[in-house]
Structures are given as C-alpha cells and as structure tokens.
Amino acid sequence: MTLKNRISLLVSLLFTILFGLASTVIFVLYSNYRKEEFRDRLEIKALSNIKLLVNVKQVDNQLLKIIDQNSINKLYDEKTLVFDSNYKLIYSSIDDAKINWSIDDLKYLKKNKTFFKQQGDYEVYGVFYDTKDKDFYALISATDDYGKKKLLFLRYTLIISYIFFTCISWVVTSFTVKKLMMPLNDFHQKIKNINENNLDTRVETKNKNEIDLIASEFNFMMDRIEISYKKQKEFTAHASHELRTPLSRMTSQIENTLADPEIDKKNKSFLNVILADINHLSELINSLLTLSKIDNRNNDNHEMQRMDEILFSSIEKINKNFPDFVIHFEMEESDNLDTALEISGNKSLLEIAISNILKNAYVYSDNKQAKVKISTENDLLVISVSNSGKTLTEVEQKNLFQPFMRGANSKGTIGFGLGLRIVNRILNLHNAIITYSVTIDSKNLLRIIFRK
Numbered sequence: 001m002t003l004k005n006r007i008s009l010l011v012s013l014l015f016t017i018l019f020g021l022a023s024t025v026i027f028v029l030y031s032n033y034r035k036e037e038f039r040d041r042l043e044i045k046a047l048s049n050i051k052l053l054v055n056v057k058q059v060d061n062q063l064l065k066i067i068d069q070n071s072i073n074k075l076y077d078e079k080t081l082v083f084d085s086n087y088k089l090i091y092s093s094i095d096d097a098k099i100n101w102s103i104d105d106l107k108y109l110k111k112n113k114t115f116f117k118q119q120g121d122y123e124v125y126g127v128f129y130d131t132k133d134k135d136f137y138a139l140i141s142a143t144d145d146y147g148k149k150k151l152l153f154l155r156y157t158l159i160i161s162y163i164f165f166t167c168i169s170w171v172v173t174s175f176t177v178k179k180l181m182m183p184l185n186d187f188h189q190k191i192k193n194i195n196e197n198n199l200d201t202r203v204e205t206k207n208k209n210e211i212d213l214i215a216s217e218f219n220f221m222m223d224r225i226e227i228s229y230k231k232q233k234e235f236t237a238h239a240s241h242e243l244r245t246p247l248s249r250m251t252s253q254i255e256n257t258l259a260d261p262e263i264d265k266k267n268k269s270f271l272n273v274i275l276a277d278i279n280h281l282s283e284l285i286n287s288l289l290t291l292s293k294i295d296n297r298n299n300d301n302h303e304m305q306r307m308d309e310i311l312f313s314s315i316e317k318i319n320k321n322f323p324d325f326v327i328h329f330e331m332e333e334s335d336n337l338d339t340a341l342e343i344s345g346n347k348s349l350l351e352i353a354i355s356n357i358l359k360n361a362y363v364y365s366d367n368k369q370a371k372v373k374i375s376t377e378n379d380l381l382v383i384s385v386s387n388s389g390k391t392l393t394e395v396e397q398k399n400l401f402q403p404f405m406r407g408a409n410s411k412g413t414i415g416f417g418l419g420l421r422i423v424n425r426i427l428n429l430h431n432a433i434i435t436y437s438v439t440i441d442s443k444n445l446l447r448i449i450f451r452k
Contacts, residue, residue: 008177012170023158038144042125046138050129078142085135106137199226240289314354325362332375340381345430353426356419361387381450391438
C-alpha cells in the first residue's frame with residue numbers, strides 16, 4: 001500500500017472511530033438524561049398525590065382522580081398507587097391499574113426512601129413519605145412516550161449523520177491527501193527518470209516544506225554523483241587515449257619485424273601471438289573509449305536520420321569485415337513506415353549500435369547467416385535481427401546488457417562482453433529499447449523499438 005493510501009486510510013478510520021464514539025456518548029448521555037428527567041417528573045407527581053391526600057382533608061379518592069386526569073403535568077398511561085404505613089392501598093388513580101408490586105418493595109422503600117425501575121414498557125418510581133402521624137408509600141408507573149420519541153429521533157439523526165459525514169470524510173480526506181502528496185509524486189517522477197545519461201537533472205524546490213528539504217539534499221547528492229561520474233569517465237577516456245599510442249607503436253614495430261624475411265619461423269610465430277594479444281587489447285581500449293564518448297556526447301543536438309539508410313550503411317561495413325556473412329533483409333510495408341523510419345539521433349552512434357548488433361549476430365550464429373527485418377508496431381519503428389545458434393539461459397538474458405557479460409555460447413569466440421552494453425547505452429540516448437528473446441523455432445531474436 002502506498003504512503004498516500006495509508007495516510008488516507010488512517011485519517012479516515014480515525015475520524016470514523018472518533019465520530020462514532022462521539023455519537024455513542026451523545027446518545028447514552030441523552031438517554032440517561034431522559035431517564036433522570038422522567039424520574040423527576042414521576043417523583044413530583046407521586047409526592048403531589050401524597051400531599052393532597054395528607055394535607056387537604058376535603059380531597060377524597062374520587063376528587064383526586066379527577067385532579068390527576070386534568071393535571072397539566074399528566075403523564076402518558078399513568079398509574080398511581082398510594083399505601084399507608086400498614087401497606088394498605090389507600091389510593092389508586094385508575095381502577096384497573098396494574099403495577100407489579102410486593103411487600104418487599106414497600107419495605108425497600110422504607111429503608112432506601114426511593115427506587116426507580118423498568119417494568120416492560122413502563123417505568124416505575126417508588127417513594128417513601130414520612131409524616132409525624134403516618135408513613136405513606138407511593139408507586140407511580142407511566143410511559144415516557146414523548147421522551148422515547150425524542151430519543152428515537154436522536155438515534156436516527158446520529159446514525160444518518162454518522163453515515164453521511166463518514167462518507168464525506170473519506171472522500172475529502174482522499175482528495176486532500178492526494179493534493180498534498182502531489183509534490184512528492186512529482187519528486188518521484190523526477191527521480192524515476194534520472195539515469196546515467198541525464199545526471200544533470202535536478203528537482204525544483206519552491207516552498208520550504210519537508211519535501212523541498214529532501215529535494216534540496218537530493219540535488220546536493222546528485223551534484224556530487226555527477227562530479228564523481230564525470231571524473232571517472234574522464235579518467236577512462238584519457239587512460240584509453242593514452243594507451244592507444246604505445247599500443248599502436250608496438251603493433252607497428254611487430255608488423256615491421258614480421259615483414260623482415262630474415263626472421264625465423266619460431267620467432268615469427270611468437271610475434272604473431274603477441275600481435276594478436278595487442279590487437280585484442282586495442283579492441284578493448286577502443287570499446288572503453290567508445291563508451292566514454294557516448295557519455296560525453298549525450299547532450300549533442302540530434303538531427304533527423306533515416307534508419308533504413310543507416311541500416312544499409314552498417315550492412316555494407318559489416319560485409320567488408322565479414323565477406324562470408326549472409327544477411328536476409330525484409331521490410332514490412334505499412335502506411336506509416338516512411339514517417340517511422342525518421343529518427344532524431346546521432347548518425348555515427350546509431351551506425352555503431354547497428355554494426356555491433358550485426359557483428360554479434362555473425363559471431364554467435366552457427367551458419368554465418370542472419371535475418372534483418374524492418375516493421376512498425378503502434379506507429380513505432382521496430383528493427384529485428386535474428387540468427388540461428390545456441391540460445392541464452394534465463395539468467396544470462398537478465399545480465400545480457402551488463403558490461404563484460406558473456407554467455408556460455410561465447411566459448412571459442414573473441415570478445416569482451418562490451419558490444420551489447422555499448423548498443424544499449426546508445427539506444428537509451430535515442431529513447432529506444434532493445435530486447436532479447438528466443439523464438440518458437442529456437443532462434444536468437446534482438447528487437448530494437450524506437451519510441452517517439
């Protein structure tokens with residue numbers, strides 16, 4: 001999971017949990033408040049009835065019932081029972097009233113003064129009233145219809161609000177985090193596109209936030225890497241250039257010595273071995289020098305080139321060095337082929353890349369033949385080179401374009417494993433990719449795709 005999604009998830013979950021807890025606390029507090037408020041109303045009603053019975057001599061049971069029925073504080077489905085000190089029922093607000101009570105409840109009232117309990121849909125409040133002459137016990141039962149309706153309304157309001165605002169918070173949080181993380185995404189894209197060919201790329205810094213601080217440190221690190229890389233390439237170029245001169249002299253002297261008719265056969269054979277080693281070393285130095293030049297020319301202005309012309313030129317050069325090399329050429333016609341053949345690039349570098357691929361196809365083929373095909377895929381130019389010969393394993397394919405990599409099929413052939421490395425570097429400079437695969441008929445296939 002990405003950091004952006006993780007932050008969005010955590011913030012949204014935190015809001016969801018906190019809002020859920022807040023809604024639950026509000027509901028519980030209001031529910032308790034309703035019970036306490038209804039309990040107080042029951043207490044007031046019970047005490048009022050007892051005081052009327054005790055203090056007003058003219059009030060009898062029938063009159064008290066009329067007063068109850070017309071009271072401004074009348075409770076819904078109210079039932080009231082009043083007992084004297086002998087636990088005798090002396091008043092009932094409704095004749096058929098049924099309140100579950102027992103002597104133990106009245107004894108409990110005498111000891112604890114009050115109680116409040118739930119009986120089904122009814123809430124029952126009991127109170128003990130002590131006078132100088134007598135003790136009275138009152139039990140009053142009623143349903144808080146209005147309070148429960150308010151509580152139900154609050155419950156639905158909190159549930160709907162919870163669902164609505166939770167969904168809103170998830171959407172807003174995702175949008176906000178995505179917007180806040182955009183600089184980090186831009187930073188990631190900049191880093192992703194940096195490679196050995198564009199080490200001069202730097203990340204822009206605008207605001208002094210944490211991302212810009214990281215970007216500044218990254219730019220400082222890239223400055224040091226670029227300097228070190230340039231020094232390394234300069235050393236390789238200078239060393240290769242300086243080594244070419246004495247090797248050229250040694251080659252010239254050995255060739256002159258070999259041309260002397262007086263030299264005996266044994267010494268001539270020995271000198272030929274030395275000359276082959278020198279030529280081998282010269283080829284290695286030239287390859288390293290070519291890699292260095294590629295790095296130093298990556299900012300050259302590219303011009304529009306015709307890849308078919310470069311391909312024909314490379315085939316002509318390779319045939320001069322390898323006259324027995326047979327190349328079967330094929331061009332797949334398409335409407336956009338002429339446009340696709342025009343590539344912005346450096347002609348000499350592209351010729352080096354194509355020549356190295358053709359040379360590789362010759363050296364590692366078992367019949368000195370190769371097939372070259374020009375085609376298009378999705379308006380992109382594709383150059384395919386295939387040959388028969390020993391194919392590479394999966395491990396060798398992964399390291400094919402690494403320097404000094406040579407597969408098991410290179411036994412008995414001269415080389416350093418730098419040819420395809422040079423090809424890959426050149427193609428990277430020209431926004432192209434090269435891939436290796438094994439065809440159905442077990443042939444080696446190299447494909448070059450030039451991206452726009």
